[in-house]
Amino acid sequence: MDIVVQKFGGTSVGSIEKIRNVAQRLMRTQAQGKAVVAVVSAMAGKTDQLIQLAHEVTETPDRREYDALVSTGEQAAVALVSMAINSLGGKARSFLAYQIKILTDEAYSKARIVSIEAGKLMDELEKGSIAVVAGFQGVDEAGNITTLGRGGSDTSAVALAAALGAEVCEIFTDVDGVYTADPNICPAAHKLEKISYDEMLEMASLGAKVLHTRSVEIAKKYRVPVHVRTSFSEEEGTMVKLEDEEMEKYIVTAVNYNRNEAKLTIAGVPDVPGVAAKIFEPIAEANINVDMIIQNASSDGMADLSFTVAQTDAKQALKILQEIATTLNAASVSVDNDIAKVSIVGVGMRSHYGVAAKFFSTLAQEGINIMMISTSEIKISCVIQEKYTELAVRVLHEAFNLSSE
């Protein structure tokens, strides 16, 4: 049995008309001889409505009840998709997390999948049914409903594909694949035919919204090929898969940017052991994620320390930093929202020299100053002034020959 998992997000099931289209797409795939498992998100807007209801009750809703509430969106969607298939002459059955035991840990609203009982789904597929599974939800050992966090339906889909040994997990979305850069600001950008798990992981953590990070981790672990494609046509998208030799030939696969970070600086702190801990412990305790960090020591035994956080956390981080500044007798504290992070990603970097140098010189030629740098084996990121974002993306795209294909 060749099993295909097809995941449809909220916009793909945003109306009854669209639900009918999804039903037809699933039936076409089945008609091609595949055993089909659908994973469906809540109808567009539905989850936000439910979240708002919860917040009308209280600002801090009980987390167990919150998950029980928001998971109803997916339950309604799978029932409607199954109805649509059945009404079109097909055969379908919806499944909720408890019915196929999508077991998770107990971390409400950010649960992680532990296991899935594939047997019941396999029986259903063997009977010729399309199995329509509620995304985003799980159950813990005690049978409580959990949810996987926003974007969690991608994770549901990939985990199901792994559990069922599916030949591919297709993620239908409103973009038609993964691009070498954002086509809106870089007209030379083109769609990638394939990309490695590691590159996709880097891109997901750099803020690319195509796939949920956790779903790529699972895909990598279980070697599930993930096909990112559009729900609006039959066109092929981008395959996220195991690295191959061809991928390594290219130094850089894509250029990314992120304008949603802010840079905070605390200047004139004593350059002695323990100071960084004093600064970052309270930040961590406030559940604020720090991305890049840079420290400039000066000759007078004092240092300036800068770091980036999500702009949504900047206000709170600044407040914490001001308190620390008083304790440490620091000279000043400041925040800069007008920054952008520009990155290049590519597995080919591992075996090529001079990539960072080329990155820096390309920006320098345009007079773009680099404020912070962060690298991994397959990624280089720089923080620059926000106004240069588009220019930086375009010149990097050109410099690393991404425009030529």
Added chain:
Amino acid sequence: MDIVVQKFGGTSVGSIEKIRNVAQRLMRTQAQGKAVVAVVSAMAGKTDQLIQLAHEVTETPDRREYDALVSTGEQAAVALVSMAINSLGGKARSFLAYQIKILTDEAYSKARIVSIEAGKLMDELEKGSIAVVAGFQGVDEAGNITTLGRGGSDTSAVALAAALGAEVCEIFTDVDGVYTADPNICPAAHKLEKISYDEMLEMASLGAKVLHTRSVEIAKKYRVPVHVRTSFSEEEGTMVKLEDEEMEKYIVTAVNYNRNEAKLTIAGVPDVPGVAAKIFEPIAEANINVDMIIQNASSDGMADLSFTVAQTDAKQALKILQEIATTLNAASVSVDNDIAKVSIVGVGMRSHYGVAAKFFSTLAQEGINIMMISTSEIKISCVIQEKYTELAVRVLHEAFNLSSE
């Protein structure tokens, strides 16, 4: 542990404000030293919305998926009520049918409860939590979601009260109890302090919408006292309970009416064995419920046959009757929508003579013609012209001394 089950219908949880009121009411009951189980319906209007979505997909939705869809309304409601209790400083936990195994048969949309595992709820109550259970839903042996039919939350509540050995099942509704007659047309009507299960069963099947028939059957079987009361005040309502001697002292407990039936007549059919079967078999096959039947034989070996059905079924029944008329060579077929059924109910009838005679003479004194009659041990019903409905209710209410209290 004194357990109280409190059931709230859709209008009682129709807004976040009302949900908060329900939460407070449950907490007050708990503060009185009771272990509290809440049974909650979907927010007013929600179920209709879901049904409409299903019908936008197809006119004949798959029944399994239909139940999976409509049951989301109750799931959202119990989560919100639990959140509200927790946010007000109380302790609550929501439960869905699968979590406490409200086992039903497999009849989607009209499932009957087979059993409930009370253990998990008992544990929760012992921990001091208010258990908030989704009404209307069950699961079959295979774990599929079923629903109990409209009004099924009453049945959920009474079945839970039976399974938990609750001292009372309180049904909160938008009326403040069961009345001797509809106060809107009979100003002398008053609220009953108590009523027997059998009387309530008769009244439910006569169309009184206070309680779901099945819930009264279960209450009677397991002797669960059911308290019908308003959610808008602390006022006592009507207790539905085991018959006692005091109840028997009154000949009649209440007067009811129903204007939602139609009378069909097929005239001039041969008065020979087997004719009635030829008429009612196809009606039954069309799932049309026949209420009263009357046959007038004439001297020429022909008979006229009349029966009543719900007005919503009248059109279809007429069509079937017309086909039969052709086969039987009947003289004519007609339908009359301008009828009403007026009934008196009371356990005291069993031990009192002349009740029917008094009923008939009371109507006769007002010039009201009786078209059909049906009786049980504790009920007399007559079909009359619809225009006399209010008058008939008032004179019967007066004649049987219901106005005097």
